[in-house]
Structures are given as C-alpha cells and as structure tokens.
Amino acid sequence: DGGITQSPKYLFRKEGQNVTLSCEQNLNHDAMYWYRQDPGQGLRLIYYSQIVNDFQKGDIAEGYSVSREKKESFPLTVTSAQKNPTAFYLCASSMGMTDTQYFGPGTRLTVL
Amino acid sequence: AQRVTQPEKLLSVFKGAPVELKCNYSYSGSPELFWYVQYSRQRLQLLLRHISRESIKGFTADLNKGETSFHLKKPFAQEEDSAMYYCALNNNAGNMLTFGGGTRLMVKP
Numbered sequence: 001d002g003g004i005t006q007s008p009k010y011l012f013r014k015e016g017q018n019v020t021l022s023c024e025q026n027l028n029h030d031a032m033y034w035y036r037q038d039p040g041q042g043l044r045l046i047y048y049s050q051i052v053n054d055f056q057k058g059d060i061a062e063g064y065s066v067s068r069e070k071k072e073s074f075p076l077t078v079t080s081a082q083k084n085p086t087a088f089y090l091c092a093s094s095m096g097m098t099d100t101q102y103f104g105p106g107t108r109l110t111v112l
Numbered sequence: 113a114q115r116v117t118q119p120e121k122l123l124s125v126f127k128g129a130p131v132e133l134k135c136n137y138s139y140s141g142s143p144e145l146f147w148y149v150q151y152s153r154q155r156l157q158l159l160l161r162h163i164s165r166e167s168i169k170g171f172t173a174d175l176n177k178g179e180t181s182f183h184l185k186k187p188f189a190q191e192e193d194s195a196m197y198y199c200a201l202n203n204n205a206g207n208m209l210t211f212g213g214g215t216r217l218m219v220k221p
Contacts, residue, residue: 033208040213040214043198045208090156098144101158
C-alpha cells in the first residue's frame, strides 16, 4: 500500500473555490478510484478509471471532476457545485477492475 | 442494484470473547465478497476475500448464498483487533466495489 500517495493530508477551502486533490501510484496499476468516506455511510464511489484517458462516474459524481492523463496519476477536483464537500477522500488503485484495491492514506477536506 | 448492509455501527466485546461482525448483501448474480479493515491512523486494507477461503489474523468469513450473508468471525478477540471493518461486494462484471457502512469493533481489556 506504500505505492499510493495522496496529498495534501489536510486541506481547507473557502466556499465557492475549486480544489484539486492529488493521487499518485507507482504500482503500475491500470485502474484507479476515488471514494468519499463519511461517518456511518462507509465509502461511496465518486469516479473510477480503468485505463489512461478513460474514466467513468461512480455513485456520487455530481460536483466532482477527474482526469487520467497519466497511468500513475488520477487527480480529483472538488468544484464549487459540490453541495457538501467536507469529507475524507480516499484514492485507490488495482491491477484490474476485479482485483484487490489498495488504498492511499486519504485527504481530509474541510470547507470553511 | 447491489447493496451491502452492516447492521451494527459499533460492536464492543471483551478480550478473549468471540466476535461476529455481520454483513448482508443484495445481488442477484454471483458476487465476490471482501472484508476491509482500517486500524487507527492506518490505511484501509484488505483483510480477506471469500474466494481465498483463508483465515487472516484468526478471522474467517463464509459466504452464505442462501442467507446472502458474509459474516466475519473470530473465536477469541484481541485488543489489537479494534478497528473499523467494512464489508464490500464486487459483482465481477468489471464493475466497482460497493461498501457497507462499516462496523467499529472495540475490544476491551
């Protein structure tokens, strides 16, 4: 799991601002994912990408955007359209879509 | 639609007691089930998956298709088992994992 890094660890944003969360992996994994973790609700999938230059919406994609220009990078932008962005965000990667997912340490985003 | 339910948000047991974390799922096909664990200040990590039929850290989980359950069990809980546990389902159609809401296990000395 040490092959997945997320930065920053803590992030503060003012209302109305877009913010980008970084996720990098050096595991040569094809698939990458972004989840949102809220207390009592488990993990909910925001976006996923099976391969470079391709990504799909998950269950709660509204107010978020992603890009996958490089295999090792899958940044998530939280836009001002996201109504309740304060949460813990987890990035994960796997060799393929049905393989074990490995998680990063997470980024805690707080909107002030 | 697939769904995973963990009915207990918190489970508290004494050290040495048996523990069972419940997980129920709804899916019409043949799912693949997982248990993930998140220890304090550590990353979420895979604990076990049903196709492996392994025992990891003394934990086992059996897929019961009749009851659509995948409960996690350990006969004698240890304090270091205290963590957040998530049950997850993959429908093996190239689709993503669906997670339950999680159960926090507290093992008291």
